[in-house]
Amino acid sequence: MARFDLSFPETVEEACQALAQDGSDGRIVAGGVALMILVKHGLYRPRRLISLKRIRGLAGVQETEGGGVRLGAMATHHEVELSPVVHRRAPVLAEATAHVANLRIRNMGTLVGDLCHADNHSDPAPVLLVLDARARAVSARGSREVPFAQFFVDTYQTVLAEDELLTEVFIPPAPPRLAGCYVRFSGHSSIDWPTLGAACMLRLGEDARVQEARLALGSVTAVPQRLPEIEAMLVGQALTADLMTEAGRRAARLVDPPADARGSTWYKKRMVEVFVRRALEETLRRARANGVQIP
Amino acid sequence: MTLRTVGQPVGRIDGEEKVRGEARYAIDLKVPGMLHGRILRSPYPHARLLHVDAAKAAQLPGVRAVLTRDDILRGDRVERRYGRVYKDQSVVALDRVRYVGDPVAAVAAVDRETAEEALQLVEVEYEELPGVFDPVAAMAPDAPLLHEALGKQRNVCSLSTTVRGDVEQGWRESDLIVEETYTSATTQHCHLEPHGCIVAFDPSGRVTVWSGTQTPYGVKMNLAELFRLEPERVRVIVPYVGGGYGAKSHLKIEPIAAFLAWKSGAPVRIVLKRQEVFFTITKHGAVTRMKTGVKRDGTLVARQVEILYDTGAYAEGGPLVAKKAATLAAGPYKLAHVKTESYCIYTNKPSAGAFRGYGVPQVALAYESQMDRIAEVLGMDPLELRLKNVVEEGSRFATGEALHSVGFKPLLVQVAQAIGWGKAEGGTAGEKKAERGGAGDPKAGGTRRRGKGLAIMIKSSNMESTSRCGLQVNDDGTVTVLTSTVEMGQGPRTMLAQIVAEELALPLQAVRVHQPDTDVTPFDTMTTASRSTFFMGNAMVRAAAEARRQLVALASQLLEVRPDDLVVEGGRVSVRGSPDKGFGFGDLARRAREQGSPLQAEGVFEAKEPHGEEPVSIPSFYLVGAGAAEVEVDTETGQVRLLRYVAGADAGKALNPLLAGGQLRGDATIGIGQTFFEEMVFEGGQPVNATFLQYVLPSFKDIPELFDTVIVETPHRNGPYGAKGIAESTIACVAPAVGNAIRRAVGVRLRDLPFTTERVLRALAGLQDGGR
Numbered sequence A: 001m002a003r004f005d006l007s008f009p010e011t012v013e014e015a016c017q018a019l020a021q022d023g024s025d026g027r028i029v030a031g032g033v034a035l036m037i038l039v040k041h042g043l044y045r046p047r048r049l050i051s052l053k054r055i056r057g058l059a060g061v062q063e064t065e066g067g068g069v070r071l072g073a074m075a076t077h078h079e080v081e082l083s084p085v086v087h088r089r090a091p092v093l094a095e096a097t098a099h100v101a102n103l104r105i106r107n108m109g110t111l112v113g114d115l116c117h118a119d120n121h122s123d124p125a126p127v128l129l130v131l132d133a134r135a136r137a138v139s140a141r142g143s144r145e146v147p148f149a150q151f152f153v154d155t156y157q158t159v160l161a162e163d164e165l166l167t168e169v170f171i172p173p174a175p176p177r178l179a180g181c182y183v184r185f186s187g188h189s190s191i192d193w194p195t196l197g198a199a200c201m202l203r204l205g206e207d208a209r210v211q212e213a214r215l216a217l218g219s220v221t222a223v224p225q226r227l228p229e230i231e232a233m234l235v236g237q238a239l240t241a242d243l244m245t246e247a248g249r250r251a252a253r254l255v256d257p258p259a260d261a262r263g264s265t266w267y268k269k270r271m272v273e274v275f276v277r278r279a280l281e282e283t284l285r286r287a288r289a290n291g292v293q294i295p
Numbered sequence B: 001m002t003l004r005t006v007g008q009p010v011g012r013i014d015g016e017e018k019v020r021g022e023a024r025y026a027i028d029l030k031v032p033g034m035l036h037g038r039i040l041r042s043p044y045p046h047a048r049l050l051h052v053d054a055a056k057a058a059q060l061p062g063v064r065a066v067l068t069r070d071d072i073l074r075g076d077r078v079e080r081r082y083g084r085v086y087k088d089q090s091v092v093a094l095d096r097v098r099y100v101g102d103p104v105a106a107v108a109a110v111d112r113e114t115a116e117e118a119l120q121l122v123e124v125e126y127e128e129l130p131g132v133f134d135p136v137a138a139m140a141p142d143a144p145l146l147h148e149a150l151g152k153q154r155n156v157c158s159l160s161t162t163v164r165g166d167v168e169q170g171w172r173e174s175d176l177i178v179e180e181t182y183t184s185a186t187t188q189h190c191h192l193e194p195h196g197c198i199v200a201f202d203p204s205g206r207v208t209v210w211s212g213t214q215t216p217y218g219v220k221m222n223l224a225e226l227f228r229l230e231p232e233r234v235r236v237i238v239p240y241v242g243g244g245y246g247a248k249s250h251l252k253i254e255p256i257a258a259f260l261a262w263k264s265g266a267p268v269r270i271v272l273k274r275q276e277v278f279f280t281i282t283k284h285g286a287v288t289r290m291k292t293g294v295k296r297d298g299t300l301v302a303r304q305v306e307i308l309y310d311t312g313a314y315a316e317g318g319p320l321v322a323k324k325a326a327t328l329a330a331g332p333y334k335l336a337h338v339k340t341e342s343y344c345i346y347t348n349k350p351s352a353g354a355f356r357g358y359g360v361p362q363v364a365l366a367y368e369s370q371m372d373r374i375a376e377v378l379g380m381d382p383l384e385l386r387l388k389n390v391v392e393e394g395s396r397f398a399t400g401e402a403l404h405s406v407g408f409k410p411l412l413v414q415v416a417q418a419i420g421w422g423k424a425e426g427g428t429a430g431e432k433k434a435e436r437g438g439a440g441d442p443k444a445g446g447t448r449r450r451g452k453g454l455a456i457m458i459k460s461s462n463m464e465s466t467s468r469c470g471l472q473v474n475d476d477g478t479v480t481v482l483t484s485t486v487e488m489g490q491g492p493r494t495m496l497a498q499i500v501a502e503e504l505a506l507p508l509q510a511v512r513v514h515q516p517d518t519d520v521t522p523f524d525t526m527t528t529a530s531r532s533t534f535f536m537g538n539a540m541v542r543a544a545a546e547a548r549r550q551l552v553a554l555a556s557q558l559l560e561v562r563p564d565d566l567v568v569e570g571g572r573v574s575v576r577g578s579p580d581k582g583f584g585f586g587d588l589a590r591r592a593r594e595q596g597s598p599l600q601a602e603g604v605f606e607a608k609e610p611h612g613e614e615p616v617s618i619p620s621f622y623l624v625g626a627g628a629a630e631v632e633v634d635t636e637t638g639q640v641r642l643l644r645y646v647a648g649a650d651a652g653k654a655l656n657p658l659l660a661g662g663q664l665r666g667d668a669t670i671g672i673g674q675t676f677f678e679e680m681v682f683e684g685g686q687p688v689n690a691t692f693l694q695y696v697l698p699s700f701k702d703i704p705e706l707f708d709t710v711i712v713e714t715p716h717r718n719g720p721y722g723a724k725g726i727a728e729s730t731i732a733c734v735a736p737a738v739g740n741a742i743r744r745a746v747g748v749r750l751r752d753l754p755f756t757t758e759r760v761l762r763a764l765a766g767l768q769d770g771g772r
């Protein structure tokens, strides 16, 4: 393994300064799970790594005023998975992080590192899309907020500039009576990255009609995607078995997944069809379990 | 005789050392002044070597030696070609490269980084040649040839046949003939510890090799031959080995390390990267065509098998795998007419060789799937069909040999019972619905269906081999065992210590097992083929009996008591009835040494291969295995959940039920990976998933929660305490048991491994598998 510098700034400002100075030579390392694999396989040769470990302000998960959630850049998958705040305010995110790899990876890897690495097979990414979450990007030049809907540019590529640091993820307060789920399918070993992940959130009225629908897919396209066409077709409708089946069919027509080790395009489209429907079914089941009266 | 230690589920004697991380493996070893070797490998699957120049690499500071074909062609240090079966391999490529990863040059430098850097400086010019990547295409008349100079036509590396009776007559006698083709993917052993070794030449011309090998004596002999040395000049020391499964037998990386060590005059260490492990050896992919004739009542009459083993670029151990499989390919059934033709076919891929199961998984998939097919057509219960035809004591095997210690019937019955054979399955029964909920329930989507499947297999161990061992009683009353059996996790140190403890009535802790070291530990053919319990176990029983005889004789002389009146107990030899009158082992050891004849004993065990029906005094043994699976298939995704698995074997006698159970589970676990996920994928000869980032192995979550083992014991008349090997009994059963269960669950028959979710779904959709 090649030699490199490793620095431990203690504040976000110091980290930003280091990034600004090092230019393309510098790179953030959080848990190091994704990065060190690239280094070990000679796919990335680091020169200066800037660790976020000693920056106090980046740790942990907090509830914000009004019932939103703030996830620090150093919050690990496992912290998110176990956080009472996440369980209360964004349980679907806890559900998704619990699926990530295995406990060793979840203990070392951060949620934000997963998102910045931008592998399109991320489990939490589609969930953040349906939660309408936003990222805070900070640099020596200033600070900005980016909705996750605009965050992913391509596989392994985000909107973050070279000198930018993602300090936190903000999940806005959820409207009342929003039910949701994350369903994931791995055709390989069950601890492998997913073949497909589908996140769904629905608000159902007293009349059992869909008032609001949010659906997103991970893994099957270059970046995780919301499915606005499907969301639109659901709103105002009663969630019948036929409707859910039709939603799955249409979703499969909207995506064009690349063939790879996890399956052919044909197969992945079939899985989209099945799992969009199953995500809707599961969300409906949960909404019912939570007392929504559905005839 | 009642046994005290043998037969007990004692924990492994090296368990604590391993759990604490104190056990040392080949990759942990360091030798003063050692250099680090790295290998330059071909980026092309097939190419002529036009030009190889390592002058610049040699000049890089820190580089101490480079190895190219010039060293082999111009010098006379090594033989140009070597190989266990055919001499078709060279230390580095001479005129051609034949697979992506074929060694072209090597460098020894002061550290790995420098060696790596030097590799970039080696100038190589290739002229690409057309390649062949699957065994069927490789046999076409106009296919490019890999070894035409060896006279290998149509890329046929070897052909082995077994004939019994006359299959043509068999077809005439049959009421039903079934013919199918099954394929298995090329996979890799995926032992946790990569290949690693250190080789040092000392000025006197002796070579010391520290290697994580399964075959210390094999490496010694083969390396001596390759380097034109007297075998006595080569010493091989084997520390703990982190898994082998056949991948670490005979020469692998030792020749390159040895050459670099000789050239640099310093010890050279080579430890492969994971990708290089995938290049070093694989399990044969195979195409198996099987035709079976059967009578209306289910009596098997004739079976013909043709197997094409994809053996990759060099023969390696491939022809031996194919040869053994030729004798086993018809399965453990009474068949009057058998004809098998087992080919090894060269292709431009990494060489395939020994892998746990040794060619049997590829044929068991075919014969056990076909048994269910036959049962289905005849309307018979698959268990009944097997019980009707399976071999038993004295049955003549395809080889003509009369079989012994083959408890298939009790094993089948018990394994079937453990899976609940005959009870509801198929996701339709009310019982299941109540059990798990959802299955077959239309409201839950009704997409899950359940089924159960059975499979059995037979495999022979080494038919002709020898084990020797030594045993010495120390002054402190403990015993040191000298054996070249390699501990690679399968537990032979514990097993051998148990035997010695049993025979000498000692506590297990009083027995120490020395690591294999060919200067110290006696000859043993190798640690392969599940042979150590039978062969080395027998040798150890003999050595221990001899030590006991010596202890008793000396005590008898000192006490002036007849040997019959002495008892051996608790590390002492004493007069029966008066435990105070006697000597401790330590005392006896000291006195024996003073008398000039130290307490040392030897044990030897040798088996001969039977030829046809001709009996031999001590034949080897057969592994007898069975498996049963219960699966749940999601008909919308093709996902198959393994709900329950039962792995069973006839152990003859389980010397340590705990370790035996571990072997059955471990064996089946590898089978689970190969059934569902594992496949080395090549595109135009380029490996695309040869790292652990892409190659999928089973995790604990893929192992069924209900994972039972069944051990039956049909004592082997030549086994130690009746025991024989079991470590390859269950791997071959997993895929057919699962395939049969899938068939019973959803009505589709899968014939190509691995059974990916997509293949299952395509079969369900009735589509051709052409979409990849």
Ligand SMILES: Cc1cc2nc3c(=O)[nH]c(=O)nc-3n(C[C@H](O)[C@H](O)[C@H](O)COP(=O)(O)OP(=O)(O)OC[C@H]3O[C@@H](n4cnc5c(N)ncnc54)[C@H](O)[C@@H]3O)c2cc1C
Binding pocket: A027, A028, A029, A030, A031, A032, A033, A034, A035, A036, A037, A052, A073, A077, A099, A100, A101, A102, A105, A108, A109, A110, A111, A112, A113, A114, A116, A117, A121, A122, A123, A124, A160, A164, A165, A166, A167, A191, A192, A193, A194
């Ligand atoms: C075997 C294995 C299986 C896996 N399976 C799954 C799975 O099933 N599902 C899933 O979702 N994920 C999976 N992962 C991915 C895993 O979740 C991520 O690798 C991990 O979370 C990355 O976090 P990290 O803190 O280690 O990031 P690092 O490795 O430290 O960083 C990753 C990348 O993000 C950048 N980065 C990190 N933090 C910041 C920041 N605050 N600002 C800007 N850039 C930053 C780094 O520069 C680097 O480029 C798997 C990984 C492995 C190794």
